[in-house]
Amino acid sequence: MDLNYTPEQQAFRAEVRAWLEAHVPSEPLEHFDATREGFEAHREWEKTLKSGDWGMVTWPREYGGRGLDLIEWLIFEEEYYRAGAPGRVNQNGIFLLGPTLIEFGTHEQKQRFLPRMASGEEIWAQAWSEPMAGSDLAGVRATATREGDDYILNGHKIWSSRAVFADWAFGLFREPGSERHKGMSLIFFPLDAPGVTVNAIKKINGHVGFAEIFLENVRVPAFNRLGEEGQGWHICMATAGFERGLMLRSPARYQVAAKKLAELWAANKETADPGLEADVVRAHMNADAYALNIYQTASRLMAGAKIGPEASTNKIFWSEMDIHLTQTALNILGPQAELTHEAPDACAVDWIDDYIFALAGPIYAGSNEIQRNIIAERMLGLPR
């Protein structure tokens, strides 16, 4: 155990910091889920990032990455959030599908998809959920029927984040007649393919962040299947492991938020309830514990371990931490908490937006109830 960064890691941090200082847009971009313009502005930012080779630092160079390890990835993320750089519009691609593609994809698939993912040229949506299959993902009904070297896709997907503007989606489809975990495959399809209809669904914050996707005889080559035919469930669980366990929520995001919260407290401490200081301390503790946990996981993975069911503990922890943190901010703000950013008295940081967003945390990426079931059954061994 050595909790010091190596000189190489420190030099890497300095390199990332300098590049970001020179490139991060001075004005925040419009949210990528708010409008097409906001989305495209983020795509431009992804291209800028790629111009410095920062698209996805952990991927091999031949696939558009930098071949760095997970500790370097954490350092990159720390600097990224520290610099206040734009949110990653392609997070479904780079953080979820990417690692899975690297593990299960063929060389040709990696060459075809990863570099364009890293550059933002192709932005991805995740099309797993269906109206009748949310928590019970094995209940997916959308089908992939094999026809020679192609698949014909049919079905109805929903809650697909960013699919309104995105270019590609990765979905879970089953062989007609198959049941539950068997016969599923993970298949990629372009969102503008003939037979695909995408309808926007507004979120509670008014953004068009969700989409419903109808697929009617959509033809894609078998090349677009990730992993073996019928192995889709296994592959999706690996993706879910990355999502819950590591990539989707790097700690830096919460450390920046905890810092802003401490500043908010310092600025309002004369008027706010003194008891709230304990919550500010707690928010820092949570963010710090999360960072330590992720560093520990990264170290273990680098030493050859695999992500297991303990990934589910992360998902519960970060989602609950986010709600506690943002709610503490609202408590400090008092009557100003409800103001939107258009209000003349609005505060500089959009705590209310952050709070509303945090409320989705216990639902997406597998609801916290489902995560608790996984922990109880697969970590603790309780009966089903």
Added chain:
Amino acid sequence: MDFTLSEEQLMFAETARSLFADSCTPDHWRRMMEAGEAIDPARWAAIVETGLTLVLLPESAGGIDLTETDFALIAQEAGYVALPEPLIESAGVAAPMLAALAPDHALLADPTATIAIAHPANPYVANADSAGGIILHDGGDAWLATPDQVTLTAQPSIDPFRRLFSVAWDKDKATALGRADWNLAFDRAALFNAAFALGLAQRSVDLAVDYAKERQQFGKPIGSYQAVKHHLASAQVAIEFAKPVVAAAAAEIGARDTQARARVSHAKLVALEAADKAARAAIQVHGAMGYSWEVDVHLFLKRALALTQTWGTPSTHRARIATRIFTQPMGPDQTFARETENA
């Protein structure tokens, strides 16, 4: 940057685990409780023989000069069995203090002797009656006395294995040891109690899991009901997020700066919260059995309860974290930063 333990560390922890698993079962405690004893001489002798009491002592005092990380792993295993003997306070806190002040002291040469410590943070001294010596505090100086050189007033604890005493003493009957590092003693005690609490917490969950697989209601094991599962899953989440904090605190305690102190405090807070949460979940899962003297969970609850308020109350530890937040730089690049760097 590497957050993993070495093979030797894992092996050492494994040695402690099997020693405790064999020698410190619920049957052992129950016999001790009936006899009103807080130390089992045979077990303590085995602990001494395995070298667990020598981990933090320098070679000059006959020790093996390992680190706080190594001792924390042992403490965690001790917590898993709710070890009655004062391993932490004696070998983790008092003996290293004595070794720093008087490496040649005869007490250190007697491997089976335990040492108690009257730290200004604590009003009561644990296991003072059976100690070979008691380290006493006076304005930053340490003194040493034997139990018969001081006046002990028993202050019975809810935890049958914690024998607490008020100590009245007189300098005429004590030996001066000189200026001591009471802050280091405090930090070590808080850290090792945090590690001990991780063990307490995991044992509570494990006991409840075993019970929930066996006990049937409505024709099924209660562990198949989601409400029961979720109690235990939530406790396990608390444990999983206390573990790396304890590990980092152990690795950093030597820095002795604001960040390291905050981390030790963080470890103490969250590990004991996890122990409390787990013990209460375990009692709930056991139903009325959990409220009975016969089921072992209450011992884990009581130890957690006792350790939460000793070696710094939760508010003391929160205040140290607040100091870190409001006097040191914060942010994503500060996780492992030290007091002066990056400032």
